[in-house]
Amino acid sequence: MSQTAEQHQSLWLLTASPSIWAAHFVLCYASAAIWCEKFAGLGGSLTAVRLAIVVYSVVALTGIGIVGWIGCGRHRFGDAELPHNADTPEDRHRFLGFATLLLSALSGVAVLFVSLVALFFGECY
Amino acid sequence: MTHHLRELCRGIEPPSQRDSGAKRAEVALPGSAVALLPDGHSRIQSALNPAGVEAAGIENLFWWMVAGTTVVWLGVMALTWHSVRTHPESFNRRREAFIIVGCGAILPTVVLSILLVFGLSALPGLVAPAPSGSLKVVVSGEMWWWRVRYEPAEGQPIILANEIHLPVGEPVQFLLESDNVIHSFWIPSLAGKMDLIPGRTTRLAVTPTKTGLFRGVCAEYCGTSHALMKFDVVVEEKEEFNRWLAHQATPAAPPDNPLAQRGEKQFLANGCGACHTVRGTNAAGVVGPDLTHLGSRLSIAAASWPNDSAHLRRWIADSDKIKPGAYMPKFDMLRSDDVNAMAVYLKGLK
Numbered sequence: 001m002s003q004t005a006e007q008h009q010s011l012w013l014l015t016a017s018p019s020i021w022a023a024h025f026v027l028c029y030a031s032a033a034i035w036c037e038k039f040a041g042l043g044g045s046l047t048a049v050r051l052a053i054v055v056y057s058v059v060a061l062t063g064i065g066i067v068g069w070i071g072c073g074r075h076r077f078g079d080a081e082l083p084h085n086a087d088t089p090e091d092r093h094r095f096l097g098f099a100t101l102l103l104s105a106l107s108g109v110a111v112l113f114v115s116l117v118a119l120f121f122g123e124c125y
Numbered sequence: 126m127t128h129h130l131r132e133l134c135r136g137i138e139p140p141s142q143r144d145s146g147a148k149r150a151e152v153a154l155p156g157s158a159v160a161l162l163p164d165g166h167s168r169i170q171s172a173l174n175p176a177g178v179e180a181a182g183i184e185n186l187f188w189w190m191v192a193g194t195t196v197v198w199l200g201v202m203a204l205t206w207h208s209v210r211t212h213p214e215s216f217n218r219r220r221e222a223f224i225i226v227g228c229g230a231i232l233p234t235v236v237l238s239i240l241l242v243f244g245l246s247a248l249p250g251l252v253a254p255a256p257s258g259s260l261k262v263v264v265s266g267e268m269w270w271w272r273v274r275y276e277p278a279e280g281q282p283i284i285l286a287n288e289i290h291l292p293v294g295e296p297v298q299f300l301l302e303s304d305n306v307i308h309s310f311w312i313p314s315l316a317g318k319m320d321l322i323p324g325r326t327t328r329l330a331v332t333p334t335k336t337g338l339f340r341g342v343c344a345e346y347c348g349t350s351h352a353l354m355k356f357d358v359v360v361e362e363k364e365e366f367n368r369w370l371a372h373q374a375t376p377a378a379p380p381d382n383p384l385a386q387r388g389e390k391q392f393l394a395n396g397c398g399a400c401h402t403v404r405g406t407n408a409a410g411v412v413g414p415d416l417t418h419l420g421s422r423l424s425i426a427a428a429s430w431p432n433d434s435a436h437l438r439r440w441i442a443d444s445d446k447i448k449p450g451a452y453m454p455k456f457d458m459l460r461s462d463d464v465n466a467m468a469v470y471l472k473g474l475k
Contacts, residue, residue, distance in 0.1 A: 043254070105230075109234055113237075113238075113241055116241060116242065116245055117245060119245070120245040120246055120248060120249055121248070121249060122249075125249075125252040125253075
C-alpha cells in the first residue's frame with residue numbers, strides 16, 4: 001500500500017476550492033466598489049472592472065479545476081469499497097477525494113454565478 | 126379624485142380606531158389594518174398589484190421565481206418519493222446515481238442559472254436613472270417620517286412631508302438621503318426598494334402607470350417607530366398634479382374663523398414654530414415636518430392616522446402614545462380647548 005495524504009491527517013485540499021470561490025467573490029466586490037467610488041463615479045464605465053472580473057474568473061476556475069482534478073484522482077485511488085465510512089486511511093482518502101471534487105464543482109458554479117453579474121452591468125449604479 | 130382618496134384613507138383606519146370610544150390600541154397597527162381593508166384596498170401596498178413600470182418587472186420576476194422554485198421543489202420531492210419507494214433488491218446503482226445527480230444537482234443548477242440570468246437581465250433597467258429633465262424629488266429619511274422636497278425645473282424647491290404626488294405615465298427621479306440611520310424607501314406597487322444611507326445619495330426611478338392611492342413604507346428597521354414610518358402616494362393625471370404642486374408651493378392662507386385664529390396663536394405661542402414651518406407665518410423650524418398645507422394631506426403622523434381634528438388633537442396631546450419614541454413632545458399640559466383650537470387651525474391649513 002502506498003502512502004496516502006490521510007496518513008498525515010491532511011484536510012487542506014478540501015478547503016481549497018471554497019477558499020478560491022470566497023477570494024474571487026471578495027476581489028470582484030472590492031474591485032467594483034473601489035472603482036466606482038474612487039475612480040468612475042455614478043454612471044461611470046465598468047469596462048475595466050469587467051475585464052478584471054474575467055481575469056479573476058479564469059484564474060479562479062483554473063485553480064478550482066486543478067483542485068477538482070486532484071480530488072478526482074484521490075477518489076479513484078485505491079481499492080476501498082463504498083460507502084467509504086470505515087476508519088481507515090484508504091477510506092478517508094477516497095472519501096475526501098470525492099468531497100473535494102464535489103466542493104470544486106459547487107465552487108466552480110458559484111464563481112460563474114458571481115461572474116455573470118459583469119455581463120449585465122456596464123456602468124456604476 | 127380628492128374626495129375619493131379621502132374615502133380611501135378613511136378606510137385605512139383600523140377598526141380599533143374607528144370605534145369612537147376606543148382607548149385600546151393607541152398605537153395604530155398599520156400592517157394589520159391594511160390586511161383588514163375591504164374592497165381590495167389592501168392592495169395599495171402590494172407588490173403583486175403593480176401600478177408602475179418597475180413594479181411590473183419585479184412582479185414578472187417574482188412569478189418566474191415561483192415557477193422555477195416549484196420545479197426544483199417537485200424534483201426534490203420526486204427524489205424523496207423515489208428513495209422511500211425503492212426496494213433494496215431492485216437497487217440499480219447506475220440508475221440511482223443518474224437520478225441523484227440529475228434531480229439533486231443538475232436540475233437545480235440549471236433552473237437557478239436560468240433564474241439568475243433572468244433576474245440579472247432585469248436589474249439594469251430597475252436601477253437605471255430616469256431620463257434627464259424628469260421630475261426630481263428628494264426624499265430624506267427622518268426618525269420616523271419622510272421629508273419630501275420637490276425640485277421643479279423652474280422655481281424654488283417645495284418642501285413637504287409624508288405624502289408624495291406623482292404624475293401618471295411620467296418617469297420620476299427620486300434622490301434618497303438620510304442624516305441619521307439607514308432607512309429604505311419602498312412603494313411596493315410602483316417600484317423596488319432603495320436604501321437611504323447616511324453620507325450618500327441613492328437614487329430610484331419610478332414610472333407610474335395607473336392613477337390611484339398607494340402606500341409607501343420604510344423597509345429597513347430604523348428604530349422604535351419604524352413600523353409607523355409610512356407615507357401616502359397619490360398618482361394622478363398631469364394637470365391635476367400640476368395644480369396640486371402649484372398649490373403646495375403657496376404659503377398658508379390665514380385662518381378664517383375665530384377658533385382657527387386662536388389655534389394659530391396657540392401654535393406660535395407654545396413654540397411649535399421652533400420645529401415646524403408654516404410658510405406665511407413666523408413658524409420656520411426645520412426639525413419636524415413642514416405643516417404649511419397639513420390640512421390637505423390624507424393622513425398624519427407619517428400615514429399612521431387619518432387626518433381629522435379628533436386625531437390631530439390626540440396627536441398634539443399625546444404624541445408619544447401614538448408614535449413611541451417620536452421626537453415630538455406631548456403637549457398634555459395645555460388646556461383641552463387650546464389643543465382643540467390648534468387642531469382646528471392645523472386642519473384648516475389646506
